[in-house]
Amino acid sequence: MSDKFQIVSAGSALESSAAPVTPRNLPHRGGEPNASALALALRFPGAVLRSEVIWGDTNVYVTSASISEVMRWLRDDTTQRYDYLSDITAVESRDLEQPIEVVWHLRSLAFRRFLRVKTQIEKGSKLEVPSVWGIWKAADWMERECYDMFGIRFSGHPDLRRILMWEQYKEGFPLRKDFPLRGRFSRAEQLRQALAQNPEAKYSMEELSIADAFEDLPDEMRQRLGKGERTGE
């Protein structure tokens, strides 16, 4: 990651400076794939499983072990330059045989390209994929949200904990198909647990400015915070 911010104007790497045209009458399946899909298949023949074009957008399925490598190449290679991670999410099907998919939405501003990278995790296996936090810092909260809603662990994430639900939330992962719409507990129990949470105890030490002055804190407080204690508790 470069230290300096670089200004990238959209389409600056393209040869023609013509204004982009919104595509119309796209077919559901088929069409012209993103140039990155082919390049990716040539560069990582073992990692790319298949690719398809749906409504004009290219989906590339890769193996979960190769995520870090593929993503770093997509960002750093001068012919790709996917400098903008717009979303990380997951998809679970109602069909229990279907694997859970983790989806990354990448955008290359310089080339005006959009690429959807997917990886599939089998239902029975451990829900874990490598984190891309080291590649795009934007992944921080997206991976936390994906963990919060689906229970997918992103290995390598520095601070993987719930972000939308409170940290003591015990009912599970709300967007999973086996999660009832109203939650698992009764309404009164949900209220009791919600009221028992401390609204100020949701910041970790890293999120607070206290982290900058950590060395200046009293020993006793430094030990407590170092053990992972949250403020306000």
Next chain:
Amino acid sequence: MGLTARPETRTVSYQPESQEGWVTTRLDFLVNWGRANSLWPMPFGTACCAIEFMATAASRFDLARFGMERMSFSPRQADVLICAGRVPFKLAPIIRRIWQQMPQPKWCISMGACASTGGMFDNYAVVQGIDTIIPVDVYVPGCPPRPEGLIYGIRMLQEKVMNERMADSRLREEMNPDPASQLYIPPSIIDELGEPFGNSVHQTRSAP
């Protein structure tokens, strides 16, 4: 003589035929008139109802006509909490704390379907009516209510304030929740009312 029913001390009657003391009723009237026409709202806007609330406060509907032009963004100077919008469970302890920080006497308006009942958000994340966490005086129905609806609710609240007595000590006491459950409504009733009905019974179905 002990047989006559104790006069109702909760509300005040300004009627000349009432046997109440002239001075106290006039004083009650004066204090209530002052209170009712200078209610400072604490806006707790979380959703689209807050937009209607802003419209109510803006020049066309002009909440200032009712002495409410001063939005109190600090709960310590506020008289009436207007909860406009759905309250997720994560906000429940926060709205409870804001309510506890407001000084007595205080009132609460639950604006809109979501704040009053949970509305269409009968799901894992939304409180099914803020009356389960804080006591509510006026419910304003609507999704969202029009500014006229909110003003009608505020007029109802002003009517309630006008009927209060200074002698009523409950005005100066904090209304505490049930110590065991920390709720204002018994948990059994919350569970009973939270049961799905009608078409929504199908929504609890999980994956096969």
